[in-house]
Amino acid sequence: MPLLLQPPPAVRLPPPLPLPLPVIRLPLPPLPLLPVGLPPLPPLPLLLREEVPLPPPPLPPPVQLLLPPPLPPPVNRPPLPLLPLRPGGPLLPLLPLLLPETVPPPLLPLLLLPPLPPL
Structure with missing residues (x-):
């Protein structure tokens, strides 16, 4: 009887452990060290540039x-x-004919007031 080679019994391996996902950490931008309320400093090229006067x-x-x-x-x-000339004087009826260009229109009603009582 010939010898039959049988494969060895299968060795069962444990299930593979899940690999942890790599954590990607992005570097944070550096925080400015200026106190609160002060404007940020202008970039360096602006500080070194010559000021050219503007044309008038x-x-x-x-x-x-x-x-x-x-x-x-x-x-x-x-x-x-x-x-x-007093209000109610003898020239009162002729006043518009005599003085139209010399008495301004706002003053004409003042000259047409009744005569003043004698003092």
């Missing part, structure tokens, strides 16, 4: 003055006799 701003255009139209020439009239 352009001048604004000249302002044109808007002048009122010229007054009409005065009317040539003979001078009036100097009479005392």
